[in-house]
Amino acid sequence: MxxxxxxxxxLRRYAPTVVEPxxxxxxxxxxxxxxxxxxxxxxxxxxxTDLRLLDSWDVTYAGFAGDPVRAWYTRPAGVLDPLPTxxxxxxxxxxxxxxxxxxxxxxxxxxxxxxxxxxxxxxxGAGDTTDPHGAPGGPWPATWGILDPxxxxxxxxxxxxxxAVDAVRALPGVDAGRVAVVGNxxxxxxxxxVAGLVDxxxxxxxxxxxxxxxxxxxxxTDASPYGEIARYLSVHREAxxxxxxxxxxxxxxxxxxxxxxxxHFGVGLRDTxxxxxxxxxxxNQYGAATGRPTPPEREMHxxxxxxxxxxxxxxxxxxxxxxxxxxxxxxxxxxH
Numbered sequence: 187m188x189x190x191x192x193x194x195x196x197l198r199r200y201a202p203t204v205v206e207p208x209x210x211x212x213x214x215x216x217x218x219x220x221x222x223x224x225x226x227x228x229x230x231x232x233x234x235t236d237l238r239l240l241d242s243w244d245v246t247y248a249g250f251a252g253d254p255v256r257a258w259y260t261r262p263a264g265v266l267d268p269l270p271t272x273x274x275x276x277x278x279x280x281x282x283x284x285x286x287x288x289x290x291x292x293x294x295x296x297x298x299x300x301x302x303x304x305x306x307x308x309x310x311g312a313g314d315t316t317d318p319h320g321a322p323g324g325p326w327p328a329t330w331g332i333l334d335p336x337x338x339x340x341x342x343x344x345x346x347x348x349x350a351v352d353a354v355r356a357l358p359g360v361d362a363g364r365v366a367v368v369g370n371x372x373x374x375x376x377x378x379x380v381a382g383l384v385d386x387x388x389x390x391x392x393x394x395x396x397x398x399x400x401x402x403x404x405x406x407t408d409a410s411p412y413g414e415i416a417r418y419l420s421v422h423r424e425a426x427x428x429x430x431x432x433x434x435x436x437x438x439x440x441x442x443x444x445x446x447x448x449x450h451f452g453v454g455l456r457d458t459x460x461x462x463x464x465x466x467x468x469x470n471q472y473g474a475a476t477g478r479p480t481p482p483e484r485e486m487h488x489x490x491x492x493x494x495x496x497x498x499x500x501x502x503x504x505x506x507x508x509x510x511x512x513x514x515x516x517x518x519x520x521x522h
Contacts, residue, residue, distance in 0.1 A: 247353035275373035281313015382441025454492035
């Protein structure tokens, strides 16, 4: 199967066996139990903006090891009722930026929490959350601490992403039973990880997800971030076994197999950053390890002539309509 001009019928059948360590579930259970021992919210303060139709707050919450993680919380101005809420994760090398940079979800009527990426800001966007944990590895975020799963940057970032859900549920004006997670690229990978680790989400929306079928992805593309892992191994040739072991704890396919929430996927078939087959690997096995007779509701949107940008505004419109239908169904099914 070729990867950047794939046949859709092959992609729709692509379900690789992704190696999972025997202690995968225990590793994440212990990690998240330690993080949950602290109250989620650290500080919440109003953030002045020039947006008259929205209110914003500067949020700090306790992420991995209790480290302070920054986020923006934004919602329609003057609305006091609890709202369905979207937790959004940013792409690789980006931070939370300024509160007016991502307005789609609050303008659509949702409460919205945008998580900062610890230590990553400065490549493509601004942020102000540090990653104080050092360990042997390469110079890029994808390789920080990559020789041991306990030290790996993505152990910390995934924990931060789970804790973002805990934090938003502690904020005023949030309907805790209707929380969705959304992200593109690295953000899509984080959304999938959270979907596999939090079992009561209302929905997950993931586009061009990073970290899926990750060990194969490293062999497929030289584009960053996967290319950064390959470049690290081109110098540290003796580290391959340790790196592969570490990556086995953060593969999005493993998280997707454990997910239970309805899911909305999108891929571009010419994506050389996150090859489309890797997104299909997660989609085709989504919910497979839950023990349910049928997988959770899910749908995939394919953009044959697009790369990592995917469907852009067309896809966002599909996301908005899909999420509204899912949340409306949740309300209808709820007892009164």
